[in-house]
Amino acid sequence: MRLTTKGRYAVTAMLDLVLHSQTTPVTLTEIATRQTISLSYLEQLFSRLRKADLVKGVRGPGGGYRLRQTPDLISIASIIEAVNEPIDSTKCGGEENCQHDSVCLTHDLWSGLSEHIQAYLSKITLADLIAQRDERRNNAKCGEAIIHFDKPLKYG
């Protein structure tokens, strides 16, 4: 699992979508202006998010995007995976030829790390992020007490 700005854009956009979901769908134009992401880039991202069945597009006036599932069922991992297509993180591909000493060694390292991050981000959902925000809003002004994810949040 790669961690780049692309995934961040996607998560930010999805969060914006959730936070502004009312009876009507949310348009990309709204998200674009609120989050200062270009509309066309959002289109690219949402094209992938849609193909991954995370969102559902509604055409025509009054249209926009909706979540396919409730926020507690959409993990951060699934969002990030949806937008950046998978790569083989190793040179030896699936072959795992150990002629060059350290190739498979790093292969294990990266695949293990990837699994670890995957597991971590799979446990955090959009609902968790919203709950965290609400909690902070009640307890403190922004900038005073910043809550960090030292451990995966509990949810359910």
Place this chain on the structure above:
Amino acid sequence: MRLTTKGRYAVTAMLDLVLHSQTTPVTLTEIATRQTISLSYLEQLFSRLRKADLVKGVRGPGGGYRLRQTPDLISIASIIEAVNEPIDSTKCGGEENCQHDSVCLTHDLWSGLSEHIQAYLSKITLADLIAQRDERRNNAKCGEAIIHFDKPLKYG
């Protein structure tokens, strides 16, 4: 902490360096040919690794690079951090202005995730990776039993 191919190259090169460290330093040319990484790219990487005090260059014939510390003191995290310069993973910088709802929300998410990965990779050292390889060499042929880092390895 960003996870890109750049960090992978660096870790691979450092591993190669450790595995071939004898009485004499290891030249970048050797590493380049063994790991099929271009010499000049290695130069760029090792320039940063040297500035981060992870390696020490020895000029002249018979020269090359050595580790500054023993392999059990060099974490994977330190290698990755050395090669890719830090970026602010958030738009709001340090300002944390919460006027736009989800900005600080994702800020917390990314900084938390970064810390998490940081902690994970800080516990894995070059020595761990070598130990893992030796273990595998004794127990199984490559390709049969691949050990994954489901949990950080113990060391010390």
Place this chain on the structure above:
DNA sequence: ACTTAACCAACTAAAATAGTCAATTATCCT
């Protein structure tokens, strides 16, 4: 019909990654 907004494809721009080239400097060896 007309407007809205998703959907789509090709194209451009900027940034990061990867690699090239050429020169300099320190060190060893003869």
Place this chain on the structure above:
DNA sequence: AGGATAATTGACTATTTTAGTTGGTTAAGT
């Protein structure tokens, strides 16, 4: 001392990824 080795440095090019642009088509609402 002089030549070979290999780090060190910097500027430059190529490729890939990321981000943004343009100009459409399609579906749905008014």
